[in-house]
Amino acid sequence: MQELVLIQPVRAAEKEFAQEAARAALRREFEERLAECGPLAYRVARGVLRNNADAEDVAQEALLRAYRRFERLRDRGRFRAWLVRIAFRLAIDRLRSSKRREVRETLWSETLPRPSTEDLAARSEFQAHLDRALEELPEKHRLVLLLGAIEGHSLEEVAEILSLPVGTVKSRLFFARKQLAEKLRCHVKTIEKR
Amino acid sequence: MPCEDYREALIEAAAVDARLSPALRSHLDACAPCRAAFVEETQLFAAIDIGLRTAANAEVPASFLPGVRASLPDDTASQRGWRPFLIFAAAAVAIVLTVLVTARLPHTINDNQAKQIFSAPPREKPEASARGEARGTPAIVASSRSYRMPHQRNTAPASSPSSNAMDVLVPPEEREAFARFIGSQPGRSGVVIAVVAGAADNKDKRLSVEPLEIAELEVKPLEALASERSDGTYEEQ
Numbered sequence: 001m002q003e004l005v006l007i008q009p010v011r012a013a014e015k016e017f018a019q020e021a022a023r024a025a026l027r028r029e030f031e032e033r034l035a036e037c038g039p040l041a042y043r044v045a046r047g048v049l050r051n052n053a054d055a056e057d058v059a060q061e062a063l064l065r066a067y068r069r070f071e072r073l074r075d076r077g078r079f080r081a082w083l084v085r086i087a088f089r090l091a092i093d094r095l096r097s098s099k100r101r102e103v104r105e106t107l108w109s110e111t112l113p114r115p116s117t118e119d120l121a122a123r124s125e126f127q128a129h130l131d132r133a134l135e136e137l138p139e140k141h142r143l144v145l146l147l148g149a150i151e152g153h154s155l156e157e158v159a160e161i162l163s164l165p166v167g168t169v170k171s172r173l174f175f176a177r178k179q180l181a182e183k184l185r186c187h188v189k190t191i192e193k194r
Numbered sequence: 195m196p197c198e199d200y201r202e203a204l205i206e207a208a209a210v211d212a213r214l215s216p217a218l219r220s221h222l223d224a225c226a227p228c229r230a231a232f233v234e235e236t237q238l239f240a241a242i243d244i245g246l247r248t249a250a251n252a253e254v255p256a257s258f259l260p261g262v263r264a265s266l267p268d269d270t271a272s273q274r275g276w277r278p279f280l281i282f283a284a285a286a287v288a289i290v291l292t293v294l295v296t297a298r299l300p301h302t303i304n305d306n307q308a309k310q311i312f313s314a315p316p317r318e319k320p321e322a323s324a325r326g327e328a329r330g331t332p333a334i335v336a337s338s339r340s341y342r343m344p345h346q347r348n349t350a351p352a353s354s355p356s357s358n359a360m361d362v363l364v365p366p367e368e369r370e371a372f373a374r375f376i377g378s379q380p381g382r383s384g385v386v387i388a389v390v391a392g393a394a395d396n397k398d399k400r401l402s403v404e405p406l407e408i409a410e411l412e413v414k415p416l417e418a419l420a421s422e423r424s425d426g427t428y429e430e431q
Contacts, residue, residue, distance in 0.1 A: 031263065038262060039254040047250045056258055063262045130245040149246035177209050180242050181235070188238055 030070050037080050038063060040150065041087040047146040048091035050131055058094050062087035081161040088143050095135070126187055133183040141176035148173055196231035197221070204228060208235035363409065 041062050046055035066083050073079060134142060147158045148169075155173075159166045196204055200221055207214055214222070222229045364372045 027266070030266075034259065034262060038259050042254045042258055043250055043252060046252045047246075050249060052252070052255065055252070056255060056261075059258070060262050060265060064265060064267075067266055126241060127245050127248070130242065131249070134246075134249075145246055146250055149243070149250035151247070151251050174209060177239060177242060178205065181205065181209065181238050184238060184242065188234055 037083050044087045045091040058090045129187045144172040145176045196228040204232045
């Protein structure tokens with residue numbers, strides 16, 4: 001048996017128009033957040049990866065992911081913290097995969113291009129040691145250090161971004177710096193050379 | 195080498211960059227190795243902080259934000275792009291399902307059992323049926339097959355009891371009324387088409403329209419264009 005169903009095209013068009021307007025508003029809101037928090041995502045990625053091109057890739061991917069899930073984010077005030085976590089997680093993943101790739105390639109080929117003397121000279125020796133020491137830190141300490149080092153971030157802001165009590169952030173920061181100091185103490189002489 | 199008792203206190207003081215305790219300050223004033231160690235520790239932590247800030251505050255490339263903006267997917271366009279495809283897919287699935295269901299409908303009723311030959315009631319118009327048979331007009335066959343099965347209904351009953359029989363679809367409860375109707379049509383023995391639909395039981399039911407199905411017309415050669423009536427007049431058929 002066939003049934004006749006009355007379709008109201010005007011109402012459907014109105015609904016579609018409203019949906020389109022909502023999507024446009026959402027995009028506008030995201031673009032505002034992008035201008036505000038995009039650089040932070042880049043800096044977090046750059047802080048982990050120490051490479052501009054990789055950092056740009058990772059930050060872009062983090063922002064795209066954030067955009068796709070933006071509609072489902074209930075508390076838009078948490079966007080900054082949410083984005084930092086996405087960017088940090090992606091950067092850590094990228095770092096690990098590039099290290100795995102490096103190890104694999106080293107196993108298969110001993111004729112890999114080594115960093116040139118110019119490259120090595122370009123980076124200060126102490127900075128290289130610091131990068132290495134940072135990679136060995138636990139992730140939770142590394143993120144606190146990174147966010148604390150980004151200009152304009154007070155302890156309270158870092159605590160807010162990470163949804164942690166200020167006391168926890170303080171203690172993590174203290175232990176992270178102490179761990180770094182222990183790893184780098186033998187390189188104090190290089191500081192004096194600089 | 196700093197004094198072992200003050201070693202940890204010196205590191206912690208350098209790490210937190212806080213004001214020194216009076217006890218530590220007086221010791222540093224008195225102990226040169228500890229003073230040197232404290233300066234070294236302070237330099238180390240300062241170097242760590244500078245290194246962290248350098249790494250963390252790298253300049254964002256000018257092309258970064260415009261690049262991200264350009265790569266944001268246009269949801270509106272993508273959803274519009276999907277909509278026609280979804281409609282097409284849904285229509286295709288509906289057509290395939292309809293074909294499959296129609297092809298697999300079981301023939302629940304045997305044609306031979308279902309068919310009943312009706313003739314006009316003799317008590318009402320005995321001469322009409324007699325005349326019709328005498329003239330070789332087709333008998334009317336009422337089938338109880340559902341009129342919702344068009345492919346069954348339209349098949350010509352080649353092996354039916356009478357090759358002259360015509361299929362007319364009549365719901366079982368209306369067969370008697372239909373037979374009376376046939377009997378009341380003395381002069382029209384050619385083709386009878388009846389479209390029967392059940393009356394709506396409930397007025398509040400949703401409006402539904404049965405697909406109009408018309409049985410295939412079977413055209414028979416007329417034996418005589420006109421036949422003479424008993425009273426001598428001519429009647430067109």
